[in-house]
Amino acid sequence: MTVPSQVRVPAAVLQYKFEQILPHLDERRRRLYLASEAISLGHGGIALVADVSRTSTATISRGITELEAHAAPTHRIRAPGGGRKPLTATDTGLLPALEMLIEPHTRGDPVSPLRWTTLSLRSLAKALSEQGHPVGATTVRRLLHAMGYSLQGTAKTTEGARHQDRDAQFAHINATATTFLNGGQPVISVDTKAKEWIGNRDRPGRVWRPCKDPIKVDCHSHLFDDDQSAAIPYGIYDLATNTGWVNVGTDHDTAEFATESIRRWWHRHGRADHPDADRLLITADAGGSNNPRYWTWRKQLHTFAWESGLKITVCHFPPGTSKWNKIEHRMFCHITANWRGRPLTSYQVVLETIAATTTAAGLRIGAELDTGDYPLGTTVTAAVFHALPITPDAFHGDGNYTLAPDPPGLSTEPATRRPIDPAVTSLLSDPTLTGLARSEFAHLVAVSEPYWDALAEAAFQRRFHRPRSYLHPQTSSLDHFHRLLAALLHRRRAATSTLMAQMLSVTRTNLSNQFQDGHRILDLHGIAVTPIPGSPARTLQQLRARLASAEDTPTDQL
Structure with a gap:
């Protein structure tokens, strides 16, 4: 039997024909009719007819065999209900x-x-x-x-804990970038691309090559020596000029390396592309070498600001949202596509592949090899950090801040203690917020100080596995009065940790380390704290409004 060429017939047409004809046919005629339809469809007809009619492909194949054999018709038809029963019935x-x-x-x-x-x-x-x-x-x-099951993989839809003001932070970054661009000031997006191992190693992707002539790479490329060379690409994407710069490091991805990458971009391209710039906006994610919680990142960035004379503003994306950083889908994705399916056998190949990356929109990328040493474990003391001319933004100052191109200030205070405005102390110790009269809180401070010192020493030894022979900034940046006050307000849900850290002139991480021992002190002295109804105040205005609204209402009792 001659099989016709393939004909495209919509499944809906077959469905309509089968619904009209099949109910009037017996078993044998159904089989022959479906076989004829499958033959008329050509290649793929059996699968299509079987799917639409919900008939086994073996049944349709049997019908095709009968048609090709020109078998004589028979009147022997299986009675309704005959045949082997399905397993679910037996x-x-x-x-x-x-x-x-x-x-x-x-x-x-x-x-x-x-x-x-x-x-x-x-x-x-x-x-x-x-x-x-x-x-x-x-x-x-x-x-x-x-039963409705099918083979499925995983879907990346669960984002985990959300930043409390994630959408507002995005809006803040967009507004800040728009202001800079409208003012002719540079805006750059920075991030570290995934580390790439150097060598004749297998890489994902495919490229056009002569048939049966693939690029031959080493087997077991997942095994490498401790001294295996690696490329660490740190990228800078200039939003205004649609240009990029990649500093390819060979040592470690540290805050010093990240700042050096920005410095090289500025000297190679940024200064020439923006000759009138006196400010710079950096958008970055919240992890890696440009983590906002790293003091070394801010210290190294201030050094660059002082050298260049630029007033640098930094806006960090909320945790888990780095994929929205411009550099990810405007530069890094094109670099990944450009070196797909080819081994990175040397640093020269890495640099040439990056520099050859272009797009229809006119993207140009420069690259340079950085063989400098960037050791791990570099630290910044509290005295040096607090002397930096950093101005936190009014909106989430922990992720939005500005570094002035001024020399570090000279702090006259001890390295482990910063002065706190008496007005701030009076505001935070208000009985409406603490739930205790001022005299009661002062008595609690006096009787709990010996216990606090013992708890702090024990916590330090658990954390650092050695006796505390010096005043560590994480345990000594606040005096006992303010440490206990912050713990009490935290349990009362009077204000967020970020707001209290700003008012007490410490970092949020520094303040968070005080809470655990503070709660132990409150439990030790039997202070049963009742949380204030509502959400904690996130701004100073909300905190003052809470105090004002409580003047005519009874204070929560402990």
Whole structure:
């Protein structure tokens, strides 16, 4: 029988024809009719007809064989209800047993290894057969499809904990960038690309090459020596000029390396592209070498600001949102596509591949090798950090701040203690916020100070595994009065940690280290604290409004 060429017929047309004709045909005529339709469709016709008519491909193939053999018609037709019954009818316990094996939460053993390590058709069929339900892998697949199951991978949709003002931070970054660009000031997006190992190693992706002539790379490329060379690309993307710069490091991805990359971009391109600039906006993620919590990052960035004379403003994206950083989808993605399927055998190949990256929108990228040493473990003392001319923004100053191109200030205070405005102390110790009269709180401070010193010493030894022979900034930047006051306000939910840290002139991390021992002090002296209703105040205005609204209402009692 001559098979016609493939004809494109919509599945909806076949569905309509089958619904009109098949109910009037017996078993044999159904089989022959579906076989003729499959033959008329050409290549792929059997699968299409079987899917639309919900008939086995074996049945349609059998009908094609009968048509090609020109078999004489027979009047022997199987009676309705005849033939072998489905397993679900003869073995009523088959489906419940299968559900017990695949149900992830409510049924079966929650730690069953079958569920996670051997959840395959053959393993399920074997497990069912051992339970007294003989079945094959093909039948298991059909039953799973009938129950609404299919093979699926994971989907990256769960973002985890959200930043409390994530959308507002995005709006703040956009408004700040727009202001800088409208004023003719440079705006750059920075980040570190994934480390790339140097050598004849396998890389994802494919490239056009002569047939049967792939690039030959080393086997077992996941094994490498401790001294294996690596490329650490730190990128800078200029939003105004649509240009990029990649500083390829060979040592470590540290804050000093990140700042040196920005410095090289400025001297190579930034200064020439923006000759009238006196300010610079940097947008970065909240992790890696440009982590806003790293004092070394801010210290190194201030050094660059002082050298260049630029007033540098930094805006960090909320945690978990670095994919929205411009450099990710305007520069790094094109670099990854450009060196797909080719081994990075040397630093020269890395540099040339990056420099050859272009786009239809006119993207140009420069690259340079940085063989400098950037050792790990560099620290900045509290005295040096607090002397830096850093101005936190009124909106989330921990992620938005400005560094002035001024020399560091000279602090006359001890390295571990900063003065606190008496007005701030009076405001925070208001009985409306603490729930204690001022005299009661003063008495609590006096009787708990010996206990606090013992707890702080024990906590330090647990954290650093050595006796405290000096005043560590994380445990000594506040006196006992303000440390206990902050812990009490934290338990009372009077204000956020960020707001209290700004008012007490410490970092949020520094303040958070005080809370654990502060709560122990309150529990030790039997102080049962009742939280203030509502959300904690995030700004000074909200805190004052809370005090004003409480003047005519009774204060919460402890």
